[in-house]
Amino acid sequence: MTASFNHPQQPDVSFDGGDLDCGNGLLLLIRRHIDPLERGGLLEIRSTEISVDEDLPAWCRMTGNELVSFIKEGRQRSFLVCKGQLAERRAAPAQPPQQRGGIELVAVKPLTVYPAPATAPAIRPLSVMGIGSWPRPRWMLQAVHEHMEGRLDDAAFHATADDAVSLAINAQLRAGADVVSDGEQRRDSYSSFVASRLDNCQLIPLTDLLPLVDDPEEFERELRALDVPAGDVRHPAVFGPLGRSRGIAVHEVDYARALTKAPVKVALPGPYLLTRTMWMECISDRAYDNREDLARDIVRVLREEIACLLASGAALVQLDEPVLSEVVFSGPANQRSFMCGALGAKGDTPTELAFARDLVNAVTQGFPRERIALHMCRGNWTADESKALSGNYQPLVDTLGQMRVGTLFLELATPRAGEMEILRSLPDDIRIGVGACNQKHAHVESVDHVVAHAEHAIQLFGAQRVLLTPDCGFATFADNPLNSSATAEAKLAVLAQAARILRERHGI
Template structure:
């Protein structure tokens, strides 16, 4: 895109990206600032890294956001991007969102003792139970995406999730299952949902991984072949050591227990799967020296959760 003398539209939010490139943390900052915006609102960021001018338009193309203009003064470039197409800018873009504070690394607390695991309810041989997630209503899927993007409060999300969980549990009880689940109604994905519950981890769309792959063209083609938009499939990204200051799934268990006395099953992804999806070169290696170090913290966190469950 040719450089403009100045941006012709005022931004609704802005931040300084410094010398970060797209594959080394800049996209995490962009995602953090653009997610809370309404469609049609504008984000401006500055960067002194020359590669951003080539990589950022590809990210915009993959995510469906429109690059409005680029300016340059000496080494510093300024990018103005619209959330979604610029044509969506209208009355909804009039309200300016609150400024997004830079994401700080949360200190990690490792408990010295853990409670004993709770007793397991007796389950009959050949018990009937669900495997995997229960179909989510459209309004629950919408709530998940709104919540991940910061446009739906925790309280409103939980109220919506409770309604969806109630429907899933009632359907299982009508079918006569021996062990019920919450249907994973709160989760956007079986494994990556953990990233939204951990300290120093955030979920980013698959499209944000574009600068990290060896063959961007092939990656773009694969993303276009998905049965859901790649911008709606999110992947955990680390920006510090993992911590567990809130439960991963205990709240899911409590929600089901409030609805039935039937034995309840809560599924957790294993440490191998979580470590594999969380390790990304140029991002994870800022917090961990190796995959093995990351795996150690993943095992610790899962052990803490299992004890509380």
């Protein structure tokens, strides 16, 4: 490092970004260094890139951090940034600032031998279950944020999460659910959490992506439309070869199974969703030539994880692929969309659907189909139905039918999903998880309404193929639950009452 700059305050951490600009990796480095600091912590950023003079102050304004001072000596620039506001700063540390260089990559160690699946309780016809997420208590949300920011260690975080998982599972069992999940209590969202578990991947706030998109003004408008502050929504960024040196969700299944003998399901973001989410030309192209290269590693880590989940006794592993609806129901090819965080540009619809099908089939190849499922919906970040995508399953039904999964969990309670009859062409050996209540609405559906809806599905698919679920999770994004835990429990209880009536009616 060069000689220190005479800032008015002593930085806690300092790093040199060289000639990187904000749209080409510098923000990733900044996030890497500032996240572990406490509020009021000071970060010195050194740079020789002239565009940072304007871009960094703009980033500070967007993210609510304070630019304390800026010094320039020749080409060398030094920025002192406070995490949050300087008024929040505690007494300055006695030790000199820690100086760091770039991001250290973790060596990738593929799993060479897959463990064999363990036995798991069978999931009977007309079983009731949630899709995955469950509203988190306020104290759990606080723990999620403190853990992501480095202010809560792993042991304390998981002790807190264990309590939240116990509450979520007990609520599902009280409601009469046949299959339970841990409610995704440890996750910041249904998909981006993988960045905190995978090697050479990191979570960054959506606001950090502004310099990376083709149309920043349009992206800003999309961010303002969110029901939760964009700075609280984080996005996975890949800065090196993906690796899985620890489990993604195995620990979730292990703890859930310790609490109940009921079948346990677990959801993972699907390979197409992760590829669309993680492929950002200005960051991920440092490790991969194209998104197909990235996809191969995504397939590998998901296969490793599924093998370990099945070996841990997961009764059902669900791949979440909601972005499939973005492919067919949103704008033209090469248009970016916030839908499910899939910011990467896409190709034409047939190409994307074939790519998604092939990725899913590559992930599921060789695993027992009856224990693999796929879920899709039309967007679950807002309770406002008008902001979510709309369209029937006609453009998707062939692709869904070609995927090597045993169950499809489909949004079918909302009118936005169209007619259920379109799904009759699906193969007879695929179970249909029928969305029978709307997780977006506080109104709890009547038992008669659910029975009639489910009976319609039974007449189309047969009682042996039908499962009953909400349309989607109750809290897909941790900070933005669509309903309270009490309402979620009440909705599951109605599904369970309807299932009892239908089992008696159909002799199951």
